[in-house]
Amino acid sequence: MQNIIRRLFAPGIWLSDRLSFSLKYLLIGVLVLMALLALSVPMFQHAHDDSELANVEREGLKVFIAQADVLTTLVMLRSSSINDQNVLPSDELGAHVEQLIQEAHQYGARELADRLNLLWTQVKTESVDSDPKRRFAIQTAVINTLLNLIRESASIHRLNVDQNLDATFDVLTNRLPLVLETLGKQQDALTLNMEAMESYALGAQVVLTESVPILWSGVKQLINNTPNSNALKNKLEQLLTGMSQQQDIADKVLGEPNAIGELRPRVSENLELARSLLNDSVLIADGYLFASIKQYYRVQLIVAGLILTTIFIISYLFAGIYLSTLRSLKSLSEGTDAFCRGQLSTRIKIDTQDELVLVARNFNTVASEFEQLLEVIREQNESRQRELEIQVQARTAELADRNEQLRAASERVQEELHLARSMQLAILPQEFPDEKHWAVSASMFPARELGGDFYDCFLLPDGRYGIVIADVSGKGVAAAFFMAVSRTVLLDQAMSGRQPSDVLACSNDLLCERNPMELFVTASYGIYNPHNGHFIYASAGHHASLLRNSKGEVKALPCSHDIALGVISEMTYVNHTTHLVQGDTLLLYTDGVTEAFSESNEAYGDARLYAWLSSTLSEDNPSTLVSGLVKDVADFVQGAEASDDLTCLILCCKNEEIILDTLPKELSNKTLLLDYHLPTRVDEISNLAEAVDNALLDRPDLAFSANLCLEELITNIIQHGLKGAGDRLIRVRMNISEEWLEIILKDDAPPFDPFAEAPEPDLDLDVEDRPIGGLGVHMVKMMMDDARAYYDGSGNLIILLKTLSK
Amino acid sequence: MTFQSEIVETDGIQLISLSGRLDSATSNVFESSLQKLFENQGSLVTMNFSGLDYISSAGLRVILMVAKRAKQAKGRLVLFGLQPHVKEVFEISGFLKILEVVNDQAEAQALIKA
Numbered sequence: 054m055q056n057i058i059r060r061l062f063a064p065g066i067w068l069s070d071r072l073s074f075s076l077k078y079l080l081i082g083v084l085v086l087m088a089l090l091a092l093s094v095p096m097f098q099h100a101h102d103d104s105e106l107a108n109v110e111r112e113g114l115k116v117f118i119a120q121a122d123v124l125t126t127l128v129m130l131r132s133s134s135i136n137d138q139n140v141l142p143s144d145e146l147g148a149h150v151e152q153l154i155q156e157a158h159q160y161g162a163r164e165l166a167d168r169l170n171l172l173w174t175q176v177k178t179e180s181v182d183s184d185p186k187r188r189f190a191i192q193t194a195v196i197n198t199l200l201n202l203i204r205e206s207a208s209i210h211r212l213n214v215d216q217n218l219d220a221t222f223d224v225l226t227n228r229l230p231l232v233l234e235t236l237g238k239q240q241d242a243l244t245l246n247m248e249a250m251e252s253y254a255l256g257a258q259v260v261l262t263e264s265v266p267i268l269w270s271g272v273k274q275l276i277n278n279t280p281n282s283n284a285l286k287n288k289l290e291q292l293l294t295g296m297s298q299q300q301d302i303a304d305k306v307l308g309e310p311n312a313i314g315e316l317r318p319r320v321s322e323n324l325e326l327a328r329s330l331l332n333d334s335v336l337i338a339d340g341y342l343f344a345s346i347k348q349y350y351r352v353q354l355i356v357a358g359l360i361l362t363t364i365f366i367i368s369y370l371f372a373g374i375y376l377s378t379l380r381s382l383k384s385l386s387e388g389t390d391a392f393c394r395g396q397l398s399t400r401i402k403i404d405t406q407d408e409l410v411l412v413a414r415n416f417n418t419v420a421s422e423f424e425q426l427l428e429v430i431r432e433q434n435e436s437r438q439r440e441l442e443i444q445v446q447a448r449t450a451e452l453a454d455r456n457e458q459l460r461a462a463s464e465r466v467q468e469e470l471h472l473a474r475s476m477q478l479a480i481l482p483q484e485f486p487d488e489k490h491w492a493v494s495a496s497m498f499p500a501r502e503l504g505g506d507f508y509d510c511f512l513l514p515d516g517r518y519g520i521v522i523a524d525v526s527g528k529g530v531a532a533a534f535f536m537a538v539s540r541t542v543l544l545d546q547a548m549s550g551r552q553p554s555d556v557l558a559c560s561n562d563l564l565c566e567r568n569p570m571e572l573f574v575t576a577s578y579g580i581y582n583p584h585n586g587h588f589i590y591a592s593a594g595h596h597a598s599l600l601r602n603s604k605g606e607v608k609a610l611p612c613s614h615d616i617a618l619g620v621i622s623e624m625t626y627v628n629h630t631t632h633l634v635q636g637d638t639l640l641l642y643t644d645g646v647t648e649a650f651s652e653s654n655e656a657y658g659d660a661r662l663y664a665w666l667s668s669t670l671s672e673d674n675p676s677t678l679v680s681g682l683v684k685d686v687a688d689f690v691q692g693a694e695a696s697d698d699l700t701c702l703i704l705c706c707k708n709e710e711i712i713l714d715t716l717p718k719e720l721s722n723k724t725l726l727l728d729y730h731l732p733t734r735v736d737e738i739s740n741l742a743e744a745v746d747n748a749l750l751d752r753p754d755l756a757f758s759a760n761l762c763l764e765e766l767i768t769n770i771i772q773h774g775l776k777g778a779g780d781r782l783i784r785v786r787m788n789i790s791e792e793w794l795e796i797i798l799k800d801d802a803p804p805f806d807p808f809a810e811a812p813e814p815d816l817d818l819d820v821e822d823r824p825i826g827g828l829g830v831h832m833v834k835m836m837m838d839d840a841r842a843y844y845d846g847s848g849n850l851i852i853l854l855k856t857l858s859k
Numbered sequence: 860m861t862f863q864s865e866i867v868e869t870d871g872i873q874l875i876s877l878s879g880r881l882d883s884a885t886s887n888v889f890e891s892s893l894q895k896l897f898e899n900q901g902s903l904v905t906m907n908f909s910g911l912d913y914i915s916s917a918g919l920r921v922i923l924m925v926a927k928r929a930k931q932a933k934g935r936l937v938l939f940g941l942q943p944h945v946k947e948v949f950e951i952s953g954f955l956k957i958l959e960v961v962n963d964q965a966e967a968q969a970l971i972k973a
Contacts (some may be wrong), residue, residue, distance in 0.1 A: 177935045261902065434889060716876070734886050735883045736884045738882060738883060738884060739861075739880065739882065739884055742880070742882075742913070754944060757913065757944045758944075760913065761913075761915055761948065764882055764883060764917075765914045765915060766917055768917070814952075814953070815954070816952070816953030816956070817953070818957075820923070820926045820927055820957045821928050821930055823923060823927075823957065824921055825923060825924060826916070826920055827916075828916040828919055828920075828952050829916040831952070832916060832948065832951050835951045836951065849896060858941075
């Protein structure tokens, strides 16, 4: 049903949807106004037409009055001119007639006007002495033409179609003038007193008789329409009575012709009554028309007033409805706005009885519900907030407690780190060899509390010195632990006196066995023989050491790129050797030196290190050099935080004496036992042995040891030093003092130190694992009290000492 | 005082007698004379060192090779009669720990048969 209604009113709804309230009201107002105007226009038109008609009628009546006036005068003139031939139409009458003719021209009755004008001219030009009958005829023609004009004028002025007074006007403009003229004519005819005229007068009686009912009904209509017209009624009755009497006289004349004399006074009297009735009727009719016109004007005013009043009332009501609705809508709008702004206590109050009250009521309900809901939420929030605050307080207290614990723990850790640092620094030697011809110094600066670098310089059982520098990957506690382990392992292996490559290989295997953090350590290990300046070294992933000679030339020592310790087990390492001579400075360092970064993130780098080392002096002692290098790096980084541990170890060969001068002191009171030049062939050794046996006949045990050592060293020289060359000579001398047997070998081979380069055999291995060979040098060391090798520029010198005591 | 050696087999035990100097010059000859030793699994060999006056690392090398072959062949090698300075060489080299060395032939026979 609703759908049907909606579909039915769809265009109206569509229009309404697109208009504001003010426009809607304006539209309806305009439509109502237009409807009212559309309705009122015909009413106005009608009233206007009616009043116009009444005006026309009144105009006609006015014309008719003038015409009736002229008619009466003409009738009287005709009567007068019969009695007196000298009576002429007055100028006043002439003017009236001409005015009638002029008016008739104006309202359109031209033909009759022209005819009247023509006849009237004849009347005026008729000579005084003309025939009275002729004059009567002309004047009667004028009167008849005037009667016709009166009828025409009444028709033009619509007097005969008046709905209320049609009969009246018919009497006034038609019947009554006819009666008037007839009576006048009867009177004139009787006056003329001629036979023919008498019969004419009696004949005219028919016109009067047939006019009676018409006059009656016409005047009656006027009387009925106008109050207070009793006088007119009386006059009508008088006329009708007079006419009835005239009829009676006329009837009497038929019997006795002398009675005609009675007729004329009756006719004159009736003529007077008819004239009087005409005048009165015209006045009353005019009054009636005037009243009608006034009535029409009043109707128009009333209609206009009603329309205006209706428009005013409708406008007033519309304005009221509009303002009321607008006020309600404004209240709604302001209320919702205020609510949306957060004034939740807002309620909309509308005093009207329309549907907007429902909207307001719904809004108020929603607002109340919402406010209650918010209140509930607020209460929940507050309780939640309180709960949270309590929890936060509890947590804060807990946190403070934890912080305190943490601080204590942190202090403990700091303390322990400090202890660890002290211990780590204590592990590293602070005292270094400072011999007459050489000296060592080193230093380590950890980047954090604990470092992963270490260095060491230690005396080996055979009188040589082990020198190590290492850098554990990573920093901090783990690196420190691994550093301690690595150092222990490395020193333990080094103490066996074996070659650096073996020490590194064994250390690597041991470190690989247990390395849960998968750390590794780069290391450079070397053995320095202070007696001959021999330096044998190997590197496990550590960069090359730098050597500066007395001329200030700096070079990196040749270095194999072997793998760092702790990465993969069963790796092998390669030994390298070099000779340190007076004025040489050997620098071992970790990358904390070259990778020290300045604030502008620039590395110290190799170039600066080379330049610094080159600028040092041969006279400097190593501790000065170490602090000098540390200062140079510190100046470069300008206080930037260290990224890595900084460690360096410096060995200086002092300038003072040539190492070769440090040969063992000449044995005092020694006796040369043997001076033998041995061809470098193995089968020659037995001859030497025989000579030694002969030289030491009284000490076969010494001879045995001497022969054994000589054989081992000589085979070594032939195999390794001379690479099997059999055309050389080795000079063997043997001296004896009171306490010592001295054996000296001299070859012309390139520098070769069998004691430094020969690996130490592992005597604890089982038969299957024992390597074939590698025992010779070991046996020499074991059998002699002192065994040393030197290179003097022309060849190797080996000096063995054996005590004579058994 | 050149080096000499001879091999005698008695009761399934080979006895090798050494004399003279076993050095870098003579060890090659000695080494080649021992080629057939321990060709059979479980061979028993005794070495008489009583005549050996001198041994160097070259001689020790040959002895170590023989010992290795004895181990491989699951045989047995017993040394006896070492002179004091020769024994010292064995001592220094750590060979006394890895080889079976006894005083005389009787001990050697008893040990090898046990």
